[in-house]
Amino acid sequence: MLDFDYYNPTHIVFGQNRLAELDKLIPSDAKVMITFGGQSAKKFGTIDKVREGLQSRSVVEFGGIEPNPRYETLMRAVEIAQKEGVDFLLAVGGGSVMDGTKFIALAAKKDSEHHNLLFHGFTPVPEKEALPLGCVATLPATGSEMNMAGVITYNEQKYPFMSPLVYPTFSFLDPDFTFTLPKEQIANGVADAFVHVIEQYLTVPVNAKIQDRFAEGVLKTLIEDGPVTYRDNDNIEARKNFIWSATSALNGVIGVGVPQDWSTHMIGHEMTAMYGIAHGRTLAIILPHLLRERKAKKYEKLVQFAERVWAITDGTDDEKINMAIDKTEAFFNSLDIVTNITHYGIDDNGIETIVNNMEKMGLTALSESGDLTLDIVKKILIAAK
Ligand code: NZQ
Ligand code: ZN
Secondary structure: OOOOOOOOOOEEEEOOOOHHHHHHHOOOOOEEEEEEOOOHHHHOOHHHHHHHHHOOOEEEEEOOOOOOOEHHHHHHHHHHHHHHOOOEEEEEEOHHHHHHHHHHHHHOOOOOOHHHHHOOOOOOOOOOOOOOEEEEEOOOOOOHHHOOEEEEEEOOEEEEEEOHHHOOOEEEEOHHHHOOOOHHHHHHHHHHHHHHHHHHHOOOOOOOHHHHHHHHHHHHHHHHHHHHHHHOOOOHHHHHHHHHHHHHHOOOHHHOOOOOOOHHHHHHHHHHHHHOOOHHHHHHHHHHHHHHHOOOOOHHHHHHHHHHHOOOOOOOHHHHHHHHHHHHHHHHHHOOOOOOHHHHOOOHHHHHHHHHHHHHOOOOOEOOOOOEOHHHHHHHHHHOO
């Protein structure tokens, strides 16, 4: 196992009807900005319940944070937060709202050069302060509710940023707020969480037993309860397990002390930026093709994945790996996610543009070993046609 630090200060409030507890979690004299997306949080009454929980606190609302949140939108919120003297941010929504709110938290403490927050990649931004924030999560997928990351669209490109200052102080995970999700968002969420685990687990072995077994447990839970939640909107027990799987997939626990990949995400971000394909879906499209291409590099962990996650015990190691990748692809297909790029309108020109954009973004040496070059990205995309 590699050396690591582990720090995660987010208080999770899991369960139904707990919003009254907002009152103890936010200072009573705080001026709160509630941030939300297009319409779901308003339309389905979540904002009303949140406002009740906030009692007599002074509140400013900022709606309209779009999926794949845009810098310009968030800067409008920053202006209002600064002008109104907001001192606590409360995100009500999915990954886009939570990520956008993290950006607002950092940007509200800066007077200029806000876009520079986006140019540090996976290295934490150098900022020294941020507004505190909390979340009411309405879409299980990204893990944003319990991590220090965000992804923002700037100049039609997606930029990740990190800062320990933007760990949510608390996050409410109430299954009731997720019943209104369209089916395809459940599928996207299952795929996103699944690939989050894979990016941290399916690399090279370093004898990190806890992380491996925890990762395998999350994958098996997603395989078991993801499709149940997808098909049966009323199964609350499956839904609860899916929700906690999505949070556990990217709250840091399984990623400590192990090599990490993230190539599937980097290719996927480009597909979202250029073609507007939902984040989770891009990952499900790319992952099976990437695993086939990188079989030799990930050989030992692929065998472990086949045996422990998919319970494939017969056959040669090679056969086990092939079957595990096929089962993974079939799992995504079972959620009605088509796993070829032609279906989404990406042709040979599209492949060229994706690769060129990745070059412009400096994404030329991906994976746990830094040797996944753009030639290989192109091969993966061609295999995904
Ligand atoms: O805008 P509204 O009207 O609220 O509708 C949203 C949106 O259209 C809707 N929605 C959310 N909760 C709902 C609901 N509809 C009905 N009922 C509810 N309860 O769902 C749509 C998609 O929402 P979005 O927040 O965009 O989805 P998701 O949670 O998948 O977030 C995706 C974003 O997270 C980033 C992605 O890049 C993308 O920008 N990621 C963030 C990560 C992180 N912070 O660690 C890691 C991820 O890998 C990912 O990159
Ligand atoms: Zn993701």
